[in-house]
Amino acid sequence: MKHLLILVVSLSVLPLVQGGPSTVLGDYKGTPFQDFVYKAGAQSIPGILQCALYDLGGEGVAYHDTDAINHGSGELNVQPNHQRPHAGPYIWGFRKDEGMDLSYVKDFADLNHPNAVNPPVNLFYIGWTADGEWCSYTVDVKAAGTYKIRALYSNQANTITFDINRKPAATCKLPVATESFHTWDYAEIGTITFPQAGRQLLTFHYNTGNNFAFFEFEKVEPKGM
Numbered sequence: 001m002k003h004l005l006i007l008v009v010s011l012s013v014l015p016l017v018q019g020g021p022s023t024v025l026g027d028y029k030g031t032p033f034q035d036f037v038y039k040a041g042a043q044s045i046p047g048i049l050q051c052a053l054y055d056l057g058g059e060g061v062a063y064h065d066t067d068a069i070n071h072g073s074g075e076l077n078v079q080p081n082h083q084r085p086h087a088g089p090y091i092w093g094f095r096k097d098e099g100m101d102l103s104y105v106k107d108f109a110d111l112n113h114p115n116a117v118n119p120p121v122n123l124f125y126i127g128w129t130a131d132g133e134w135c136s137y138t139v140d141v142k143a144a145g146t147y148k149i150r151a152l153y154s155n156q157a158n159t160i161t162f163d164i165n166r167k168p169a170a171t172c173k174l175p176v177a178t179e180s181f182h183t184w185d186y187a188e189i190g191t192i193t194f195p196q197a198g199r200q201l202l203t204f205h206y207n208t209g210n211n212f213a214f215f216e217f218e219k220v221e222p223k224g225m
């Protein structure tokens with residue numbers, strides 16, 4: 001009887017751990033971003049983590065932003081000349097009702113001058129960054145270990161940090177200041193170690209002075225392998 005009870009309790013907990021082994025904190029109310037375009041759910045590590053695909057859950061849960069306006073999708077991109085023909089309404093207004101500030105790579109702003117690395121047109125990014133802001137991503141970590149992080153970013157040579165399951169896990173330095181918020185660089189910024197595989201909560205903390213499009217996580221294989 002005791003075993004049956006344990007089984008029933010275990011089954012009742014299962015819906016909270018969709019997608020396999022979970023180490024996302026039990027009290028976390030956010031969920032992986034998903035819509036009619038991005039259907040895959042949690043982003044995977046190794047791989048590319050798109051910054052604009054932070055979790056659903058809102059202010060104080062999945063992100064913290066200094067104000068409730070989305071200054072890109074809900075403000076700048078409402079202006080007709082910022083509704084670039086190469087994008088479209090879905091991209092112009094991506095997550096426009098959330099306080100995070102998002103925009104996308106535009107022909108006349110990001111691709112009309114030399115970049116260290118050209119970002120793909122229409123790529124989303126987090127902009128209007130401010131001190132103390134953060135956002136969280138439920139990620140599926142395929143293998144425990146250390147990963148090299150590369151960032152597609154612009155502007156200041158700031159320091160950013162990541163937490164894993166709310167514990168400080170990495171301090172990363174953007175290596176060079178680019179000439180502006182619309183001059184992009186793609187560079188290695190540091191490493192992060194995931195002690196275990198499975199579903200985790202990755203929180204990205206940033207300050208004033210950058211745009212961030214994505215982070216790429218590449219496994220560092222131990223020497224001799």
Ligand SMILES: [Ca+2]
Nearest residue numbers: 065067069099
């Ligand atoms: Ca905002």
Ligand SMILES: [Ca+2]
Nearest residue numbers: 065101128129
């Ligand atoms: Ca902001």
